[in-house]
Amino acid sequence: MTDASANTATGLYATDAHIRKRNAAEKRFRLYGLAAVCVGILALIVLMTSILGNGVSAFRQTYVTLNIELLEAKLDKNGNRNIDDIKKVSTFGYAPLIQAGVEAAMAENGIEIEGLTGKQAGGIISKEAAAQLRNFVIANPDAIGTTVEFDVLANAQIDGYFKGRVDRADAELLKTVSPVQLDLSDALLEAGVLRTKFNTAFITAPDASDNRPEAAGLGVAILGSFYMMIVVLVLALPIGVAASIYLEEFAPKNRWTDLIEVNISNLAAVPSIVFGILGLAIFINFAGLPQSAPIVGGLVLTLMTLPTIIIATRAALKAVPPSIRDAALGVGASKMQAVFHHVLPLAAPGILTGTIIGLAQALGETAPLLLIGMVAFVREYPAGPPEGFFDPASALPVQVYNWTQRADAALVERASGAIIVLLVFLLIMNVAAIILRRRFERRW
Template identity: 75%
Template structure:
């Protein structure tokens, strides 16, 4: 008998080293692969976060200056001889005075201001006209609006903050330099030096610009006066139309398809088409809205009602899909229990299933609205790219008045030549992102507040 036979049947097996929990080579390779996968995931997240930081940094660096604006302080004497020659304070007569009639009042105010500060434009090689051009062309319109709103102030001296010229404003925001001013026909280095002198004496300063949020758009030569007030109202009106149309129609269609519709080829066809509509490019909905709502029905172009209807068509598939997913997430035992105690099919759906699915429905609706809020292409096709200066009226008439929208306003400004409009576009993007952030936060809060886990 050999030694191996004498030692028993296990003597020929290799001796195992270590404990039973020692890792073999195969397990170590698997663990290394898992660690690499986690590392790849972290790298992907890092790249995504880095891209987001770069994007936000670019938008904030260009857009935050839009909320600050350079103003020129001046005391204007509202001369009755020019504004109310009859002395009747008749508002209709006052309205007949054009903005050209207010320009001399501003020129006199600037002359008095610089004289009181001991500043002579000629010392900088400038004429009085050159000094006056440092003020925005919107100043006369601003003064006229004030007088029409306050006719009792005629004959008084009133302190005003007039918008500075866009180039002067850009000088204090880093867009304009002394070197670039030498090649710019809209501003000169002498005007910039005069602006520095006025700022040192407190006649010129930079303040928060509320008009950027409340004012309407401005023409090409007045970028400093451009605002997003009309665009905010237009977007708000469109979201109201989408909310009051897409939510009830989408939820009703989802309830019928999920709970009541028979399962046959026709409902299968409807479901396939709904899924396909969710993937259709948004510009196709714009073409559809142009053909039906404007050319056929005859609704006005550039009106929030048309934009809201187009965005409703685009949002419906998203709401239907999310609502059906929410209804499917409710356990079948809820339906069976309600039917078991004598409830009808409709009672089981509306009294038990729908309340439990409501958080998901609201979340999907808000996400659909957020998507619609940022759409541009369909609104451009229905004419909302037009230049609009007047605010839309109160509902319901306001839904049919011309208006703009925030994403379209951003597109408009980025196509203009003046760099100040690029700053305005970035500022509008910040406002749009804030709206989208708030809507997504509301969606998260609703889901966490009402969600039930099964």
């Protein structure tokens, strides 16, 4: 024992048992920390790969270019181009024209498939195509009798075949697609009639029924989410900032303000579904606002976001040094002038950051919207503001929920695609918050 201490007798640098224990504890703690970070990163990687793996294919879609003869005998029996008569032909009346178009494309390219019926040939085209044709004919009645080139969607199963979601073994078993249809689409791909391209309709088109999942898009949901964010911004920012300025700069410190403070912190932690229940009771049942409307969604999300904004704003106001206020008051500014001319501009970056983070939180919120009728099948785009705030609309996270609930594999792919779109919006908002903070924040 004495020998050992004599050999390493270098004073402070000696590592005795106690110091070794402390060092080991520190090392262990660092390892724990590192492990925690690794678990987090791993979870993120798994999440991102699963979402990207499932969802990236939603941004590409299979289209078929067809030359379709708009037969006068089918579309305008009287031959007088009367728009009311033309409108009487429903989308079901257009299906034979599409089938003829596919058969014409087959004949043109010399494609012959054994055992393929005419109905099956027409079946590789989406049901959306009939609506596309009908809208075109109603807009251009003079085109009846001519042959027009259309870019139409392929059926979801055919699209799935080119994306690897459906294979020949599935086609044998599924009632919605048959192997001969896959042969036909392979031949059409070779002939250049069928191809896969970027799917702009996924961003712009409205939702579609289970009969044509290939046509489903996020248009209405993005617009609905955008409208709700406008409502939240216009209401939550002024109310939140006004409340925090009053509480921070003007309010007396007494039991009441303490109570308010505790309540605001509590409200920030209330489950969001509670705000949905409140919204249903107050905005729809009491105030009589319409169901499924972005205004109601926006109001509910405003209530949810307010505490976040108030807390962030108060923190930003607190961070402004008292010397600024004292200096302003010292040269004769009123209290309000000191706040609005000096404190608020300095706190603005922090307030904006808090607001953007609050908005991002509101953008991803689904639960309160369930109760106010926004989880709905909506195909009409809401009108321009301000009327559009009262029209039915969907929202991005709600659309994700909606699609995952439905049975079709094509919609599951789209749900992942919608998550990617949502993540991109969130990323943009969070990056904006970081940039604002970096550029304008002042430290004392």
